Amino acid sequence: MSEISTLTPVLTDDWDAERSWTLETYEARGGYRALDVALGMEPPAVVEAVKASGLRGRGGAGFPTGMKWSFIPQDNPKPKYLVVNADESEPGTCKDTPLMMASPHLLVEGVIISSYAIRAHHAFIYIRGEILHVVRRVQKAVQEAYLAGHLGKDIHGSGYDLDVVVHTGAGAYICGEETALLEGLEGRRGQPRLRPPFPAVAGLYASPTVINNVESIASVPSIIGRGADWFASMGTEKSQGFGIFSLSGHVRRPGQYEAPLGITLRQLIDLAGGIREGHELKFWTPGGSSTPILTAEHLDVPLDFEGVAGAGSMLGTRALQVFDETTCVLRAVLRWTEFYKHESCGKCTPCREGTWWLVQTLARLEAGQGSPEDLDLLLDQCDNILGRSFCALGDGATSPISSSIQHFRDEYLAHLEHGGCPFDPAASTLFADAAVPATTGA
Amino acid sequence: MTTTPEKAQHDQRTDLVTVTIDGVQTSVPKGTLVIRAAEQVGIQIPRFCDHPLLEPVGACRQCLVEVPDAGNGRGMPKPQASCTLPVAEGMVVSTQATSPVADKAQQGVMEFLLVNHPLDCPVCDKGGECPLQNQAMSNGRGESRFSGSGGVKRTYPKPINISANVLLDRERCVLCARCTRFSEQIAGDPFIALVERGALQQVGIYEKEPLQSYFSGNTIQICPVGALTSAEYRFRSRPFDLVSTPAVGEHDACGAAIRVDHRRGKVMRRLAGNDPEVNEEWITDKDRFGFAYTREQDRLTYPQVRDEDGSLRPASWPEAFAVAARGLERARAAGGVGVLPGGRLTAEDAFAYSSFARVALGTNDVDFRARPHSAEEADFLASTVVLGTPWDGGVSYADLETAPVVVLVGLEPEDEAGTIFLRLRKGVLHGTTRVVSVAPFATRGLEKLDGRLVPTAPGEEAAALAALVEQGEFGVDKHAVVLLGERLATSPGAFSAAAALAARTGARLAWVPRRAGDRGAVETGCLPGLLPGGRPVVDPAARVDAAAAWGVPTLPEAVGRDADAIVAAAAAGDLAGLVVGGVDPDDTADPAAFRAALAAASFVVALELRETDVTRAADVVLPVAPVCDKPGTFITWEGRPRPFAAVFADPRSLPDTRALAGIAEELGRPLGFRTPEQARTAMEQMGPWDGARPAAPQVPAAAPSPGEGLVLASWKQMLDDASLLDGDTYLAATARPPVARVAPSAHAALGDAVTLTGDRGTLTLPVVPTVGLMEGVVWVPARSAGGGVLADLASPGTRVTVRGAEL
Numbered sequence A: 001m002s003e004i005s006t007l008t009p010v011l012t013d014d015w016d017a018e019r020s021w022t023l024e025t026y027e028a029r030g031g032y033r034a035l036d037v038a039l040g041m042e043p044p045a046v047v048e049a050v051k052a053s054g055l056r057g058r059g060g061a062g063f064p065t066g067m068k069w070s071f072i073p074q075d076n077p078k079p080k081y082l083v084v085n086a087d088e089s090e091p092g093t094c095k096d097t098p099l100m101m102a103s104p105h106l107l108v109e110g111v112i113i114s115s116y117a118i119r120a121h122h123a124f125i126y127i128r129g130e131i132l133h134v135v136r137r138v139q140k141a142v143q144e145a146y147l148a149g150h151l152g153k154d155i156h157g158s159g160y161d162l163d164v165v166v167h168t169g170a171g172a173y174i175c176g177e178e179t180a181l182l183e184g185l186e187g188r189r190g191q192p193r194l195r196p197p198f199p200a201v202a203g204l205y206a207s208p209t210v211i212n213n214v215e216s217i218a219s220v221p222s223i224i225g226r227g228a229d230w231f232a233s234m235g236t237e238k239s240q241g242f243g244i245f246s247l248s249g250h251v252r253r254p255g256q257y258e259a260p261l262g263i264t265l266r267q268l269i270d271l272a273g274g275i276r277e278g279h280e281l282k283f284w285t286p287g288g289s290s291t292p293i294l295t296a297e298h299l300d301v302p303l304d305f306e307g308v309a310g311a312g313s314m315l316g317t318r319a320l321q322v323f324d325e326t327t328c329v330l331r332a333v334l335r336w337t338e339f340y341k342h343e344s345c346g347k348c349t350p351c352r353e354g355t356w357w358l359v360q361t362l363a364r365l366e367a368g369q370g371s372p373e374d375l376d377l378l379l380d381q382c383d384n385i386l387g388r389s390f391c392a393l394g395d396g397a398t399s400p401i402s403s404s405i406q407h408f409r410d411e412y413l414a415h416l417e418h419g420g421c422p423f424d425p426a427a428s429t430l431f432a433d434a435a436v437p438a439t440t441g442a
Numbered sequence B: 001m002t003t004t005p006e007k008a009q010h011d012q013r014t015d016l017v018t019v020t021i022d023g024v025q026t027s028v029p030k031g032t033l034v035i036r037a038a039e040q041v042g043i044q045i046p047r048f049c050d051h052p053l054l055e056p057v058g059a060c061r062q063c064l065v066e067v068p069d070a071g072n073g074r075g076m077p078k079p080q081a082s083c084t085l086p087v088a089e090g091m092v093v094s095t096q097a098t099s100p101v102a103d104k105a106q107q108g109v110m111e112f113l114l115v116n117h118p119l120d121c122p123v124c125d126k127g128g129e130c131p132l133q134n135q136a137m138s139n140g141r142g143e144s145r146f147s148g149s150g151g152v153k154r155t156y157p158k159p160i161n162i163s164a165n166v167l168l169d170r171e172r173c174v175l176c177a178r179c180t181r182f183s184e185q186i187a188g189d190p191f192i193a194l195v196e197r198g199a200l201q202q203v204g205i206y207e208k209e210p211l212q213s214y215f216s217g218n219t220i221q222i223c224p225v226g227a228l229t230s231a232e233y234r235f236r237s238r239p240f241d242l243v244s245t246p247a248v249g250e251h252d253a254c255g256a257a258i259r260v261d262h263r264r265g266k267v268m269r270r271l272a273g274n275d276p277e278v279n280e281e282w283i284t285d286k287d288r289f290g291f292a293y294t295r296e297q298d299r300l301t302y303p304q305v306r307d308e309d310g311s312l313r314p315a316s317w318p319e320a321f322a323v324a325a326r327g328l329e330r331a332r333a334a335g336g337v338g339v340l341p342g343g344r345l346t347a348e349d350a351f352a353y354s355s356f357a358r359v360a361l362g363t364n365d366v367d368f369r370a371r372p373h374s375a376e377e378a379d380f381l382a383s384t385v386v387l388g389t390p391w392d393g394g395v396s397y398a399d400l401e402t403a404p405v406v407v408l409v410g411l412e413p414e415d416e417a418g419t420i421f422l423r424l425r426k427g428v429l430h431g432t433t434r435v436v437s438v439a440p441f442a443t444r445g446l447e448k449l450d451g452r453l454v455p456t457a458p459g460e461e462a463a464a465l466a467a468l469v470e471q472g473e474f475g476v477d478k479h480a481v482v483l484l485g486e487r488l489a490t491s492p493g494a495f496s497a498a499a500a501l502a503a504r505t506g507a508r509l510a511w512v513p514r515r516a517g518d519r520g521a522v523e524t525g526c527l528p529g530l531l532p533g534g535r536p537v538v539d540p541a542a543r544v545d546a547a548a549a550w551g552v553p554t555l556p557e558a559v560g561r562d563a564d565a566i567v568a569a570a571a572a573g574d575l576a577g578l579v580v581g582g583v584d585p586d587d588t589a590d591p592a593a594f595r596a597a598l599a600a601a602s603f604v605v606a607l608e609l610r611e612t613d614v615t616r617a618a619d620v621v622l623p624v625a626p627v628c629d630k631p632g633t634f635i636t637w638e639g640r641p642r643p644f645a646a647v648f649a650d651p652r653s654l655p656d657t658r659a660l661a662g663i664a665e666e667l668g669r670p671l672g673f674r675t676p677e678q679a680r681t682a683m684e685q686m687g688p689w690d691g692a693r694p695a696a697p698q699v700p701a702a703a704p705s706p707g708e709g710l711v712l713a714s715w716k717q718m719l720d721d722a723s724l725l726d727g728d729t730y731l732a733a734t735a736r737p738p739v740a741r742v743a744p745s746a747h748a749a750l751g752d753a754v755t756l757t758g759d760r761g762t763l764t765l766p767v768v769p770t771v772g773l774m775e776g777v778v779w780v781p782a783r784s785a786g787g788g789v790l791a792d793l794a795s796p797g798t799r800v801t802v803r804g805a806e807l
Helices: A022-026 A031-037 A042-054 A064-070 A096-102 A104-118 A132-147 A176-183 A214-226 A230-231 A265-270 A305-310 A329-343 A349-366 A374-385 A392-416 A429-439 B034-040 B099-116 B131-141 B180-189 B219-222 B285-289 B319-335 B346-361 B373-385 B397-402 B416-428 B444-448 B463-470 B486-490 B495-507 B518-523 B540-550 B563-572 B590-601 B613-617 B656-669 B676-684 B727-731 B744-750
Strands: A083-085 A122-127 A162-170 A209-213 A244-249 A254-259 A281-285 A319-324 B016-021 B024-029 B065-069 B093-095 B166-168 B194-195 B200-207 B229-232 B245-248 B259-261 B264-270 B305-306 B312-314 B337-340 B405-409 B434-439 B452-455 B482-483 B510-511 B577-580 B603-608 B621-623 B632-633 B639-646 B710-715 B740-742 B753-758 B761-767 B777-781 B799-803
Touching: A022 A104, A022 A132, A031 A104, A031 A214, A042 A064, A042 A104, A042 A214, A042 A230, A042 B518, A064 A104, A064 A209, A083 A104, A083 A176, A083 A214, A083 B034, A096 A104, A096 A214, A104 A122, A104 A162, A104 A209, A104 A214, A122 A132, A122 A176, A132 A162, A176 A209, A209 A214, A214 A230, A214 A244, A214 B621, A244 A265, A254 A265, A254 B761, A265 A319, A281 A392, A329 A349, A349 A374, A349 A392, A349 B099, A374 A392, A374 B099, A374 B131, A392 B577, B016 B034, B016 B744, B034 B093, B065 B099, B099 B131, B166 B219, B180 B194, B180 B219, B180 B416, B200 B518, B219 B229, B219 B259, B219 B264, B245 B639, B259 B740, B264 B285, B285 B727, B305 B319, B305 B416, B319 B577, B319 B603, B319 B656, B337 B346, B337 B563, B346 B518, B346 B540, B346 B577, B346 B632, B346 B656, B346 B676, B373 B486, B373 B495, B373 B510, B373 B518, B405 B463, B416 B434, B434 B463, B463 B495, B463 B590, B482 B486, B482 B495, B486 B495, B495 B510, B540 B676, B563 B590, B577 B590, B590 B613, B603 B613, B603 B656, B603 B753, B656 B676, B740 B744, B740 B753, B744 B799, B753 B777
Parallel strands: A083 A122, A083 A209, A122 A162, A244 A319, B016 B093, B337 B577, B405 B434, B405 B482, B434 B452, B482 B510, B577 B603, B603 B621, B710 B777, B740 B761
Antiparallel strands: A244 A254, A281 A319, B016 B024, B065 B093, B166 B229, B194 B200, B245 B259, B259 B264, B305 B312, B305 B621, B632 B639, B710 B799, B740 B777, B753 B761, B753 B799
């Protein structure tokens, strides 16, 4: 891993450009040239290139993107669809939103190349409804692309047609689950579908559908433009390429750090200027709240799919939420669990009822009212949810609880001994540091 | 607990898959779900959302099993929902019986289900027959860790109406989505849906549109908890206090299997029986809720005879028999007696009427048709309908699922034959069946069948049928099925055209009457030209055959009078006596003429359940037993016998058979049987006619008669002013309100209400503009407003004038 020392801005390369979101800026910096390359290739060759690059899904699960595309049955007479999952809602995850804000055309170009590869003539970008500003940026970019001939009929004179629809979600985390997203896109309640059939066979409107994360699709132009070998030269053996690492929480310079997969948190924290002044790392999530938390002992775990899995967690969306020693882990876990309770779609019993119960058990513990046996009860509840739910939402809800009990059992028990939370909740806030001198000065 | 009897088991299956469940190897058809395969080897996996007649959803997660080998040598990492997992060759499954993992998963899900479920089993209707209660005992823990740890349950206000019939208690709901899936997938009335999310998810309705469905009661029955309850039954009894008796629905000709639950001589509720050949597990709300009529205040509970002062006075049964016999004998001498049994009889009782007319009264003046009818219809019944059964090539329910084309002519199945409607919908949703309807407009029912309309004004069905054959696009060939409704009797040439269509294309015909007893009355010869078993009166050999069976020397040779002719003859004084069964005068072709005939006849014997215009005019009134108080058989529209036993023994009334036998014995010409069981034996001994059958009618189509006003189209809605629906206010509240339907252009001209004027009176109704309704046609429900169309508006086949009105 020693060669990973610098950032590799590709997706984020334009972010500091003047009015980076405009077509003018994007084209001036080389945008839509990869599209010409792709249109000069046969669609299967584009799929092969993406396969060869080793690009794995950036939405969290890490499924090889090229392989997903090759599952689309091309002999199926129904239309093929590309759906971009831009319903970024996981607590801590904040990579697609700034990407679409700053470089919407990168996504649009990726959409065109990807649709061309799977022979789709309709593509949908499903954007989380709450991020209205992003929705407008992407809508504007799509409009600009139409007017410039990048979308619509006979794109770049190639004879290839593509229409893109920007769709906004109605405010449900579950719609980030791909089949629930399809339900929402079709106008129904967002609840996951029974699989099989898988979306590649019967997805949107029961037609073959590829659903990819924003970052995956936005990576495609660079793969086509600079070559699969270039892409594969970065990252690790089984997790090739680069990705956006979103650092938030108790670091000096939170933000988006684009780096090859396999970088470590220690390196990223260095890049971010270190942990908050005078504090030390306590725990962190590698990929959003649904991935089991890790601790300071995992600072050197390579942040690729295999490395994080080896440490008992998941790479997820590389949403690195960093918490220092002022944070009560139980408090953080309870807040996350309240989120899952609020976002459980209600379809299946374990997730719906389990999250309802978990919140109550955790809240009692936080108030110092439970008993040590409640920890075993919590773990048993988690055991009865994990792998028993209809989709991964329920699984995700258990991750912070079981991992935090694994790493911080004593801290849970301290709540009981203390008759409540032993932490000062204000100490973990951003204003805590600022407030201290003010108080002393007075 | 719902399980599927695998009716397909005896089929020749070549695509069998062998799986091992809890160490037991079994072979099941490819595609079978693991939960079904487990049932096959006697292993019951707990479940809530799973229902064999609904699409799998995998929502409740109660049926989790461990799969150590998915059939590819590899185990599945997580427990699997056995209700969504199809078997695979070589698959190994461990249920809760052998797998600690599966057992713990199930116990965990059960515990979660109870997190938000109230502990109100002691006052819950479902308590004692509740899958949640039962499976919480079999697959759950005794003590609640949730309430033990101080958990707070989600609560809601107690029940809310999702329709007048159906109440929803949201606290109890386990969100299995059986009710919503039934409404969408089976009934096609998706007026309920899951709304909100998480633990606050709930079954909801659009506030302005309650659950509008003729089949809503099924949601109550398939609810695996006490979330959906019946307004009529709520808090009325406990399941363990009930005695259940299987029975057959008496409200239509479908023969749906039902279960009558009663306590101390009183019906508390009725549920759907499970008969895969007929109604599967579904019944109409009419069959489910329509049973209060037997408890109405006007129920007849003792025989009465006309006293010398002209009033009816109570009498003993022997006296009533004797008075009836004397009166009928005199009337016979004074011109004759007509017999009008009505269409609600069991086959045994119908056989008794048929026998009574021939043996005791020596007449063929008998006709069960208490509605507009025609000679052409009688000929069609004799030539084409009688004796047909599903076992000799006749149309069956199963055929409705598989026939590529089903043509409905003069039949609105959703209103007139709910079980047919559901079967057709099943075939349509499977993509095997297309429905074509010859009718004046595309009803909501036809839309739910995704059916194609052949717009046809009433009276023009014959021409439409002739045209259908010519148009290949409809695909009417030998695989097609044509269902003919009873109102075709008012459309000259329609039955003849149907017979011609069948002869030319090989398509199969079935006659679908409205009443439970109609088909049985045909089979038992309650027609002026037909003796029991399809024996034509005009065939001497058939008469000899029947006479021998009855033990009489001869039978009347001439074809008798049909119901209209009986009414006319009685009014004219040609017939002096009438024996009338369950006939509502307002259902007959000419209600005023019927009442006049009652008044004119010198002697009337009425056999009825409740006081009616007939009993008020009668000289002898005999209280007869409702279907729950006697054994009997209904014959479905298919020709399938549906025998049932008596639910109660109620001494206040007697079966029609017993009453008629009593009179016949007083007349000195006994029928040879007294009880329904004996009548059934006599019927079976007489058997079906194996001689020549009459030819199908060849009545030409009537030319459309131009005239003033609009052509009147009408049929009875399922829930209307029928006397068998009396007494159930909740059910009545779900009836569709009476409206007049006209084409949108006519609506523009007429406004939102109209007054229809015909040769019998006027009706004023709100207007619903109906897209696709033919110009020149107006539709009104037949018995939903006033005294009904026949009594208060117009005679069959005539036109009405329509003008705008204020309501």
